[in-house]
Amino acid sequence: MQGISTNSHQLSQIFANIAKTFDVYGTVSQDEKLNFTKVEKFGDIVIPTPKTRIPFKKILWANHQDIAKMPLAPKKKFAFFGIANCDVIALEILLEEMAAYDFLPKREDILIVSTECKPDEHCFCTAFGHDKITDYDLHIQKEKSGYSIYSGSKMGNKILKENGLNLSKKECLLKGILLESSEIFNDKKLSEAINNRKESELTWQGVANNCFGCGACTAVCPLCFCTRQDFSNKTDGTSKICLNWDSCFSKSFSEIQNHYDLRPENVDRLYNWYHHKFVRAYKDKKHFLCTGCGRCIKACPAHLNQHRILEAIEKKREVRHE
């Protein structure tokens, strides 16, 4: 794939034109902290893009959403400008999971301008074979001097043309993911290994013994979308029904009447998390609810490494705790 070399001035112009028709969200640095939020100008976007602690799901699948205001109907369309490849894949999967419902905008109503990612020690997207940049409308890559831009869709071509870029003049090469390639999972084998809980019961138990069950991994995961219906009551007497984020690690998650808990132990709840992501979703839609972004590893206060856990389960061996 070849792209057009460009500079920050030209990209600022493209950004300004996009912002006219889209609500632009991207990765920016605020008070030395990375945040995925509304972006005002191109200069604010961090390129190469590291991952933010909370991903794009806080925009599309927000915590504390008013049910009466669903389906989500923004005044302007969404543009995600400055988003890493793993999150682009996660976005596609989330839209596919929610395809049967009217909660999220359609893919054609979202403009994706992905940017070169800056992997850290927790990333493992290559283990799922996501080593190529895919599914973008536009992709921006940092070069030695300036930037290069690539179009991956008709919408991308249209935007480049409107901004006076010559599509035929291609001189830069699209880089892959700059991450040490790790052993690639065999999707079917991994799914079957997780489905067969009895064979790896000791491993699951070992992981659960080290897990605090705090649910930090579910909060930061771009593909954890479990919700709970709650009432937001105000002093003026009004009440609205909200969809709040929930975590399958919480004790009351599968409790039925008389406080009878169907997943009483942490190991049951932990296993259910993996089962949903790698068995239920795979059987249903042929994808995993994990792209290897590594946010869960970074967020885990018990220093559990989900990548190593998956490897251990696939190969049926003990997990070595780091």
Added chain:
Amino acid sequence: MNKKLDLKYREYSIIGREEISPGINLIRIQGKIDFIPGQFVQIALPHIGEATFAICSDPHEKAYFELCIRGCGNTSDALNRLLIEDKILLRGPYGNGWPIKELWYKDVVLLAGGMGLVPLRPLIYQMIRDRINFNKIYLFAGFKTADHILLENELKSWQKKLTKVTVAAELATTKFWGVKGLITEALETTKINPKKTIALMCGPEIMCPFCNNVLLEKKMKADQIYISYERRMECGIGVCQHCSVGKYLVCKDGPVFRLDQIKDEVGK
């Protein structure tokens, strides 16, 4: 079957309330709702919460429908305190319901434990209406004590309309009109034809394996046994993941499952 997967609430008003057992009310709600016996609805009370209930009235009734409420949480306690003309918010019905066509021209064994009688009640009404389509119908309803028996008058009236109605109370007193003990004991002594019988079951989680064992001992196969599962449901449409049983979601794929499909999934 209602296939719209939405979260839209409709407002209904209560037109009747009757206490059928201590702490258990049968509330009658004005309006018509198209449902298959065994389906459930989500009832929301603003400021308080939301809960899942199976519709328990005759599906042919056009003027009203009924819900049986046992107070065991915020929402159900508040529902039990509502009076006539109070409003509720409702969405649904959701779920698949009982497989009525599978029961045609077969013997039917209905097993209900406590509140498990509630989702079976619309089915019993429908089977009585189309009695000619079914062979023998056995109903086994088990309760904790004789005071806990739900819909006592209806159970008595069904004795004439169904082949056999057995009401069992685990801790019964002498005055009790049914049998003392568990429904599994009554089921064991009942002769059934394993080749042309379908069993439908709804009750507490602990009851199902014992009933399954008795039925399987009677040479019934796992694909002849259907169980309606109780789970915590938040959305009812397959998003929130609270009600997962292995690879299935009770709200979307259930609540009624065939035993051979579900038995490997329970506990996952």
